Amino acid sequence: MPAQDDVMDLIFGRWRSQTLHAGTKLGVFEAVGAEAKLAGDIARELALDPALSYRLMRALGALGLLQEEAGRRFSITEAGRLMRKDHPQSLRALTLLEEGPEHYALWNHLPEMVRDGKQNAFVREYGRMAFDHAAADGDYGGRFNEAMSSYSNVQSALVIEALATRGLPAGGHLCDIAGGYGHLMSSLLSAHEACTGSVIDLPEVVSDGDKLLAGSFGVAERCNYVGGDMFQSVPAADIYFLKLILHDWDDDECVQILESAHRASDDAARIFIVEHLITDPETPHFSKFFDIHMMCWGTGRERSSDEYAELLSRAGWSHVETWYPESRLMGLVEGAKA
Ligand SMILES: C[S@@+](CC[C@H](N)C(=O)[O-])C[C@H]1O[C@@H](n2cnc3c(N)ncnc32)[C@H](O)[C@@H]1O
Known part of the structure; x- marks a missing residue:
């Protein structure tokens, strides 16, 4: 049912943008690198709760901003890089304002x-x-x-x-x-x-x-x-x-x-x-x-x-x-x- 799918997609838009906002605000995109890294290590580095931050990273993976591998390991994607401070086309500050x-x-x-x-x-x-x-x-x-x-x-x-x-x-x-x-x-x-x-x-x-x-x-x-x-x-x-x-x-x-x-x-x-x-x-x-x-x-x-x-x-x-x-x-x- 394409029409129903389209409307469902609209309804849940905020869930996606707020997940993106939380990852950005917490510094996840700065901490995850090109090499896959354990979620627990990222959580420790950012002083985050390990269980909840794993779930956040998993959702960021579902959005295509991180890549999740077996064993709770994450690396950054090309789209995720746009959320970094030092990216020349960075969209980080835009996210922090518009979803802030x-x-x-x-x-x-x-x-x-x-x-x-x-x-x-x-x-x-x-x-x-x-x-x-x-x-x-x-x-x-x-x-x-x-x-x-x-x-x-x-x-x-x-x-x-x-x-x-x-x-x-x-x-x-x-x-x-x-x-x-x-x-x-x-x-x-x-x-x-x-x-x-x-x-x-x-x-x-x-x-x-x-x-x-x-x-x-x-x-x-x-x-x-x-x-x-x-x-x-x-x-x-x-x-x-x-x-x-x-x-x-x-x-x-x-x-x-x-x-x-x-x-x-x-x-x-x-x-x-x-x-x-x-x-x-x-x-x-x-x-x-x-x-x-x-x-x-x-x-x-x-x-x-x-x-x-x-x-x-x-x-x-x-x-x-x-x-x-x-x-x-x-x-x-x-x-x-x-
Ligand atoms: C929506 S922002 C756009 C900024 C910029 N033109 C851009 O596109 O990135 C609006 C700008 O108007 C400035 N502004 C607001 N009132 C102003 C005023 N009375 N005189 C000069 N600048 C003003 C704000 O400080 C802000 O930088």
Whole structure:
């Protein structure tokens, strides 16, 4: 019964993601190596209960993240390696945020929010909005910012790919608005050696010295970090990027951010909105689930290319074209000065 199997698979999705989260949080993927190792030795190394941690590792094996052999021995798989801190495409921080206690708790409020028409799960759970919570709770704030770099491990490459046919002006100054620790900007500057760039984000984010990524990409000399408030002002630039920013905010808030870039730039400026774009009604797409997460997380939403074009126009920009990587997981909505 394929339909029944499909629905069962949906029902038990959380069991899988929470098993993955527990293994990640407990350091299992750091401790298990390429050579098979006894579960008891791994448990001792990580100070875990041997019986329960064996069962956890067995389930991680069932998920394809570890390989179990006879005699309770485990080695890591290629998928499991993605959960390690030092993997260049690491998804560890993403797991610790999205399946961590705060974001997990938000989903409990989804039915009531949809009933009441009030998009405020973070306030219902923690009494404040997400960025206020991140500023007040260093553990959540740190995990949030690291998770954004982890998202970028996938997304920066999609942006570079989507831009490949379009190109960027040699010698141009780029600005990533609310660019976090600078993964996207560092990737852009690595791919476009004649460009320079600014990353603006909240002062507490860009003062996280050893977390900022331009140095590890070898582009620190061409990358300037600026602490500020994007609703007030952003640095002058030829090309702006907004990756996973406008989906955090409602339409009026988005217009204010787009206006900041409009004010700061000259007539030749361009802007790229990088988001998971809502597809037509017939096409299932990840954006339609990310939209529910955004409903829980803040005042934002996922939007279609046309909806972003409308926001651009409200802020004085005109829509030029929308660019996609081959997977079409995300899209880049390009705006020019109207
Ligand atoms: C969803 S994250 C995206 C980060 C980054 N663009 C990326 O894709 O990884 C949102 C970012 O907005 C920043 N932010 C929130 N409010 C801001 C403000 N008023 N001015 C500047 N940055 C802000 C946060 O610190 C965070 O880095």
